[in-house]
Amino acid sequence: MGGVTTMTVTPATGPRRRPQLAAFLRGRRARVTPADVGMPPGLRRRTPGLRREEVAQLSGVGVTWYTWLEQGRPINASAQVLDAVARTLRLDQTEREHLYQLAEVPYAPDREADAHRVNGEVQGIIDALDPHPAVVYNARYDILTANAAYRDLFDLRAMREIGVRNVLWMLFAVPEPDCPLVFRDVELPVMVATLRGAYGRHVGEPAWESFVRRLSATSPYFAELWSSGDVVPPGPRVKTFRHKAVGEIRMTSVSLSIDGMPDCRIVVYTPDDEESRHRTAVLRGRRGLPEDS
Structure with a gap:
């Protein structure tokens, strides 16, 4: 399930670097577990980290x-391809630059647009926003981190089952009756238009093209919305969610930018009325209970 990548073989201008590149990639691949990237562990895994495929x-x-x-x-x-590999292997800036040097590709720090983790300061802010649900999304709606209140509001089991830590993928992949968005036909077009607005900065990048291609194959509805070409920026909205334990909850969502992470945003949800405030408080009181209770 990979993208089409040109495999042009060229004379090695730095023959000593290629063995170093091979060793570096193997070592970094071994330290990334399936759980780190939201994948199920699978059975009979002999590889300490991710497999090549x-x-x-x-x-x-x-x-x-x-x-x-x-x-x-x-x-x-x-x-573009090295960027995608670096994101998958969770390389920091120093490791990313080293990868470029070994692959003999000019390094451009400003290409590091898609973050894959947050620092301690941002994590502290997310946690401190509890009891308000808060999450950090990148431009593709990958969940980089979330606080306990976000996990109260959203059932993330479906995300674990499909093995993709991406809220947009979960919303399109689950059956419509299981979708946590009440007004699905209103909200999903806005989310796809927001995704397309960000896509313009990443056209041709393998990770983005693969994401759009695979989600289009998974969801004809996503493919239909994507083909419309609509574009909107992120912005505040009032959304209605359903939760099997407490019913419908109306929440206002607000997006906040993060210095140093231009392609990411903090999204904070606040109750839009007293009944929703009460129901989110009930959810907080259920923390620690079995998910099916």
């Missing part, structure tokens, strides 16, 4: 191409 799939590149890259073969690697 999993890295390729998550990065939106071909399995053969990634295998050749990790074997240190003299193939071309674009900055």
Whole structure:
């Protein structure tokens, strides 16, 4: 399930770097677990970290191409593809620059748009916003972190079952009766239009193209909305959610930017009326209870 990646073989201009590149990629792949990227562990896993095919799939590149890259073969690697691999392997800025040097690709720090984790300061802010549900999304709606109140409001079991830590994917992949959005046909078009607004900065990037292609194959409704071409920026909205324990909850969502993470935003939800405030308080009181109680 990888993207189409050109596998042009070129003369090795730095033959000593290719073995170093191979070792570096293998080492970083071994330290990333399936749980780190929202994937189920699977059975009979002998690899300490991700498998090569999993890295390729998550990065939106071909399995053969990634295998050749990790074997240190003299193939071309674009900055966009290296960005995607770096995100999957959760490389920090120093490691990312090292990857570029080993692959002999000019390093451009401002390309680091899609963050894959938050720092301690942002995490502290998210936790301190409790009892208001708060989450950090990147531009693709991947969940980078969330507080306990967010987990109270949203049943994340469906996300764990599909193995993709992405709220947009979960909303389209679950059957319509299980969708937590009450006015699904109103809210989902806005979310897809917001996604397309961000997509313009990432056209051609393997991770983005793979995400859109795979979600379109999973959900004809998403494919229909995506083909419309509508674009909107993120903004405050009042959304109605359903929760099996307390019923409908009306929440106002507000997006906040994060310095140093231009493609990410904090989204905070606040009750829109007294009944919703009461029901979110009931959810807080249920913390620690079994999910099916």
